[in-house]
Amino acid sequence: MPRRTSGRVTLQDIADRVGVTKITVSRALREPQRVSLALRQRIEAASAELGYIPNHAAGALASGRSHSVALLIPSLSNAVFSDIQRGIEEGLRAAGYQLLIGHTGYSILEEERLIDTYLGYGVDGLVLSGTRHTEHAERLLRRAGVPVVETLELTPTPLDINVGLDQTAAGRALTETFIARGYRRIGFLGARMDHRAQLRMAGWEAALRAADLSTEYCLTTPQPSSYRLGGEMLGSMLQRWPALEAVFCCNDDLAAGALFECQRRRLAVPEALALAGFNGLDIVEATTPTLATVVTPRRRIGEVIAERLLARLGGQPCRPHSEDLGFEVRCGGSIG
Amino acid sequence: MPRRTSGRVTLQDIADRVGVTKITVSRALREPQRVSLALRQRIEAASAELGYIPNHAAGALASGRSHSVALLIPSLSNAVFSDIQRGIEEGLRAAGYQLLIGHTGYSILEEERLIDTYLGYGVDGLVLSGTRHTEHAERLLRRAGVPVVETLELTPTPLDINVGLDQTAAGRALTETFIARGYRRIGFLGARMDHRAQLRMAGWEAALRAADLSTEYCLTTPQPSSYRLGGEMLGSMLQRWPALEAVFCCNDDLAAGALFECQRRRLAVPEALALAGFNGLDIVEATTPTLATVVTPRRRIGEVIAERLLARLGGQPCRPHSEDLGFEVRCGGSIG
DNA sequence: GTGATGATGGTTAGCGGTAACTTCCGGGAG
DNA sequence: CTCCCGGAAGTTACCGCTAACCATCATCAC
Numbered sequence: 103m104p105r106r107t108s109g110r111v112t113l114q115d116i117a118d119r120v121g122v123t124k125i126t127v128s129r130a131l132r133e134p135q136r137v138s139l140a141l142r143q144r145i146e147a148a149s150a151e152l153g154y155i156p157n158h159a160a161g162a163l164a165s166g167r168s169h170s171v172a173l174l175i176p177s178l179s180n181a182v183f184s185d186i187q188r189g190i191e192e193g194l195r196a197a198g199y200q201l202l203i204g205h206t207g208y209s210i211l212e213e214e215r216l217i218d219t220y221l222g223y224g225v226d227g228l229v230l231s232g233t234r235h236t237e238h239a240e241r242l243l244r245r246a247g248v249p250v251v252e253t254l255e256l257t258p259t260p261l262d263i264n265v266g267l268d269q270t271a272a273g274r275a276l277t278e279t280f281i282a283r284g285y286r287r288i289g290f291l292g293a294r295m296d297h298r299a300q301l302r303m304a305g306w307e308a309a310l311r312a313a314d315l316s317t318e319y320c321l322t323t324p325q326p327s328s329y330r331l332g333g334e335m336l337g338s339m340l341q342r343w344p345a346l347e348a349v350f351c352c353n354d355d356l357a358a359g360a361l362f363e364c365q366r367r368r369l370a371v372p373e374a375l376a377l378a379g380f381n382g383l384d385i386v387e388a389t390t391p392t393l394a395t396v397v398t399p400r401r402r403i404g405e406v407i408a409e410r411l412l413a414r415l416g417g418q419p420c421r422p423h424s425e426d427l428g429f430e431v432r433c434g435g436s437i438g
Numbered sequence: 439m440p441r442r443t444s445g446r447v448t449l450q451d452i453a454d455r456v457g458v459t460k461i462t463v464s465r466a467l468r469e470p471q472r473v474s475l476a477l478r479q480r481i482e483a484a485s486a487e488l489g490y491i492p493n494h495a496a497g498a499l500a501s502g503r504s505h506s507v508a509l510l511i512p513s514l515s516n517a518v519f520s521d522i523q524r525g526i527e528e529g530l531r532a533a534g535y536q537l538l539i540g541h542t543g544y545s546i547l548e549e550e551r552l553i554d555t556y557l558g559y560g561v562d563g564l565v566l567s568g569t570r571h572t573e574h575a576e577r578l579l580r581r582a583g584v585p586v587v588e589t590l591e592l593t594p595t596p597l598d599i600n601v602g603l604d605q606t607a608a609g610r611a612l613t614e615t616f617i618a619r620g621y622r623r624i625g626f627l628g629a630r631m632d633h634r635a636q637l638r639m640a641g642w643e644a645a646l647r648a649a650d651l652s653t654e655y656c657l658t659t660p661q662p663s664s665y666r667l668g669g670e671m672l673g674s675m676l677q678r679w680p681a682l683e684a685v686f687c688c689n690d691d692l693a694a695g696a697l698f699e700c701q702r703r704r705l706a707v708p709e710a711l712a713l714a715g716f717n718g719l720d721i722v723e724a725t726t727p728t729l730a731t732v733v734t735p736r737r738r739i740g741e742v743i744a745e746r747l748l749a750r751l752g753g754q755p756c757r758p759h760s761e762d763l764g765f766e767v768r769c770g771g772s773i774g
Numbered sequence: 775g776t777g778a779t780g781a782t783g784g785t786t787a788g789c790g791g792t793a794a795c796t797t798c799c800g801g802g803a804g
Numbered sequence: 805c806t807c808c809c810g811g812a813a814g815t816t817a818c819c820g821c822t823a824a825c826c827a828t829c830a831t832c833a834c
Contacts, residue, residue, distance in 0.1 A: 122813075123814055153577050161791055164790075165793075166819080168495075222491060328720045329720050448819095458783075473782075
């Protein structure tokens with residue numbers, strides 16, 4: 103029985119070399135204490151010498167476990183997700199899990215495709231951004247029998263584990279801060295308008311209605327947000343509603359772009375126009391004036407996700423539930 | 439032979455339902471034209487009804503192909519990589535490949551771990567950021583027998599395919615632009631100091647030496663770059679070298695942070711201090727003044743990577759080679 | 775009528791691992 | 805001197821899928 107010509111080294115190759123069977127090699131590599139010291143050392147030496155690459159596809163197939171978890175994020179350029187990722191990764195790595203990432207581009211269809219792919223690779227868990235998925239994706243997830251985390255926003259009907267914050271409440275709290283400071287014509291500037299942006303906008307609207315103020319000053323676009331877009335959209339708003347007093351931008355990038363536009367127009371912030379963003383990214387502290395924002399506990403969200411996931415992977419069952427990790431309104435110089 | 443209790447639906451389940459063998463189901467799903475229309479439709483219906491999730495681990499194991507490619511990036515929060523990713527993804531998707539992402543955190547050890555993981559899952563190709571890898575990683579890659587792309591920077595000794603730009607030449611060109619405009623005390627401000635930052639710095643140094651200018655004004659840190667850090671480090675530089683005339687920041691984030699710091703100090707840019715960044719991200723156009731930078735063809739890099747990869751996956755052999763996609767120095771208001 | 779042909783579907787034998795059970799062996803208790 | 809026990813390694817079977825080859829049957833040219 104000649105070995106295959108492919109350069110790929112298998113457990114059998116190591117076994118042949120050492121003069122044992124492949125199951126012993128498998129054990130030596132995974133459960134060292136089950137193999138005698140002398141033999142284990144010979145196996146490890148042979149393995150290193152031959153340049154063995156474990157075939158996870160085969161391992162996952164045989165054992166049903168892959169020691170990896172997939173994280174699906176909508177955007178690679180949005181710093182929000184990198185903080186969450188870091189929190190998750192750190193927690194998982196300590197337990198010997200690998201984090202694999204998929205990019206959905208804010209499309210639930212692409213999300214469905216990635217869920218299919220990663221489940222097909224036998225990942226042990228899945229973390230999704232958001233709580234909206236295609237029907238088919240939800241079916242896949244329910245059948246898959248692996249822990250699933252939905253994050254960022256909260257939902258009353260979680261698929262499994264849900265960790266995030268109340269985006270609507272946060273949007274409302276920020277808007278109420280504007281109102282408390284005496285602003286009355288408070289606009290909303292939104293880009294991308296993914297579900298979370300919509301929830302924040304709903305919070306803005308609710309706060310205004312509760313205070314009996316106009317919800318007229320609202321400009322949104324499905325385009326992805328950017329500094330440039332923030333500036334352009336602010337320009338449109340000022341042209342349309344010159345009496346605008348404050349603008350709640352649905353994220354910090356837009357807010358910074360709006361601030362830059364004000365600087366270009368020599369429009370004093372917050373005297374002539376107050377601004378606020380959302381998320382509490384690095385940039386809000388760097389600008390002059392600093393930007394008001396809602397600080398979201400992204401790192402903490404990631405850590406909690408890792409904890410919950412590991413508990414489930416360790417066999418602890420639990421009912422579907424939501425965890426609200428809160429937020430903090432931070433008043434920067436941009437609202438006075 | 440009772441079915442397993444696990445909810446997972448297999449080809450066999452569909453086959454039983456339809457009354458054929460599983461290979462026929464496999465064919466109906468992968469090569470529809472090889473199965474009669476009537477049968478195929480029944481199989482597709484049964485597949486949908488049962489909620490079949492193909493097991494890619496098994497498929498990859500049996501066929502040696504997975505129709506997926508892994509991209510390993512150092513940082514999720516750096517917009518540089520998101521552009522490259524988009525270019526690659528678009529090209530690959532059209533050909534039916536999935537792009538999987540791994541996060542290395544600028545660590546070649548973590549990169550090695552991910553190479554091992556993804557090769558173990560049987561990915562058909564691998565895209566790496568940078569040209570420096572661990573010895574073991576290079577061995578793995580050589581043995582793997584799949585196309586490998588190294589990107590961003592160029593190397594005279596590519597493992598396989600190398601697509602990027604000459605970071606040193608770019609750093610040099612930008613510095614020469616400073617010199618041509620009459621600046622003489624030109625500093626370098628660098629964070630993270632990964633290999634590419636080092637190459638840019640080498641370019642800065644080379645340009646200064648060639649012009650017989652001092653390379654004294656240099657401040658670097660291994661910390662990750664951020665707006666805040668850009669401001670802080672600029673502060674240190676100004677304190678140490680008050681006569682500084684210009685600063686080349688190793689990326690746009692730092693440059694923007696430095697610009698914000700100047701605004702806070704009411705230091706006129708570029709009259710009192712000229713600034714430049716690197717990469718040509720969105721923010722350089724948004725600030726007042728706009729920031730000088732080197733625009734890198736990231737999107738194009740991604741597209742070329744996808745092309746080359748698909749050619750190789752389609753069976754076209756090729757020798758290891760490098761492709762230089764160039765760069766463009768963009769003079770913003772920050773250098774006058 | 776007889777093959778040759780092509781379309782369609784089945785059979786067999788793995789891919790590279792791992793779980794679960796079995797065998798073998800040395801040593802301590804009775 | 806047995807017997808039992810536990811550690812160490814081997815056997816067997818199978819995870820879910822696919823490649824490669826084989827069987828069947830209708831069609832068609834000669």
